[in-house]
Amino acid sequence: MKVKKEFTVFEHIDINTPLLLSPQASTKEKTLCCWFCTSGPISLSAKIDRKGYTPGESIQIFAEIENCSSRMVVPKAAIYQTQTFYAKGKMKEVKQLVANLRGESLSSGKTETWNGKMLKIPPVSPSILDCTIIRVEYSVMMYVDIPGAINLSLNLPLVIGTIPLHPFGSRTSSVSSQCSMTWLGMALPERPEAPPSYTDIVTEEQRRSSLEVPMSRDEFDGPLFAYVQEFRFQPPPVYSEIDPNPDQVRGVEEGRPSSCPSR
Missing domain, CATH: 2.60.40.640 (Immunoglobulin-like)
Incomplete structure (x- = not known):
């Protein structure tokens, strides 16, 4: 069969x-x-x-x-x-x-x-x-x-x-x-477009006005919250910054928190 x-x-x-x-x-x-x-x-x-x-x-x-x-x-x-x-x-x-x-x-x-x-x-x-x-x-x-x-x-x-x-x-x-x-005979861009400037996103007037906003809650009063508000609209470090000494944190010298390493 x-x-x-x-x-x-x-x-x-x-x-x-x-x-x-x-x-x-x-x-x-x-x-x-x-x-x-x-x-x-x-x-x-x-x-x-x-x-x-x-x-x-x-x-x-x-x-x-x-x-x-x-x-x-x-x-x-x-x-x-x-x-x-x-x-x-x-x-x-x-x-x-x-x-x-x-x-x-x-x-x-x-x-x-x-x-x-x-x-x-x-x-x-x-x-x-x-x-x-x-x-x-x-x-x-x-x-x-x-x-x-x-x-x-x-x-x-x-x-x-x-x-x-x-x-x-x-x-x-x-x-x-x-x-x-x-x-197809098309050319690609050699370099991507640069990102916008920080001042184009957050103006100096916006940064100053944010510091003058009154606080309504008591639990937010204190030196820590004031410190956060002060650096709320601070621009980030530019990409061209290079730390000559990698063992030293640039944020301490510039008054920024030591937990934020320089770029």
């Missing part, structure tokens, strides 16, 4: 890692030949912001397609899933289309640019990368459909995870974000 039963192999993948948050990019070029005639080249450049995504997210595709040939071409993008099975020293591979996207037709001498064209990931199983009997891999294929010739294509590796991108993931992927903005 033979019995068949399905089982599920599942692997948790957190995409909040530097490897999966790094951008993926590639460039290819192809020249068409027909007998003794050679047409101009067809060039393709494509990039995605990161390698790791979760089902339901949309992949922003940045691409540039230049058609210098004599044929009409069509740029397209697709997500492919590749399942590989290992058993008894043999291997079986199954590849299927998951999602696709089509651009505008390009005639000879035309160029098309994709500035973040969205390709949504449908509900698919996550990638399986560390199993000895089965592997599930994904890729974003960007290609140019050329009539009568082999398509010009390039693959960008893709990992479908189970733990989505956290809000702080943008800080972790600061390098990838910077590369993305540089790729």
Whole structure:
């Protein structure tokens, strides 16, 4: 007797890692030949912001397609899933289309640019990368459909995870974000803007008026509360202050509490 039963192999993948948050990019070029005639080249450049995504997210595709040939071409993008099975020293591979996207037709001498064209990931199983009997891999294929010739294509590796991108993931992927903005020709500021001056927040009139507020509760009377009121609106030390003697507390010399070390 033979019995068949399905089982599920599942692997948790957190995409909040530097490897999966790094951008993926590639460039290819192809020249068409027909007998003794050679047409101009067809060039393709494509990039995605990161390698790791979760089902339901949309992949922003940045691409540039230049058609210098004599044929009409069509740029397209697709997500492919590749399942590989290992058993008894043999291997079986199954590849299927998951999602696709089509651009505008390009005639000879035309160029098309994709500035973040969205390709949504449908509900698919996550990638399986560390199993000895089965592997599930994904890729974003960007290609140019050329009539009568082999398509010009390039693959960008893709990992479908189970733990989505956290809000702080943008800080972790600061390098990838910077590369993305540089790729688009945008410049990042070299130095962040300085904080506002202390006098812009608390004026001298506010500080003096706070010292003249009458106290209504007797339990607040005393030298300690008067000391706190006196230093209520005192500005903090500037960041440029450097204590030449680390063993000596600057606050004692300047009349501040000794428990507040200088900055």
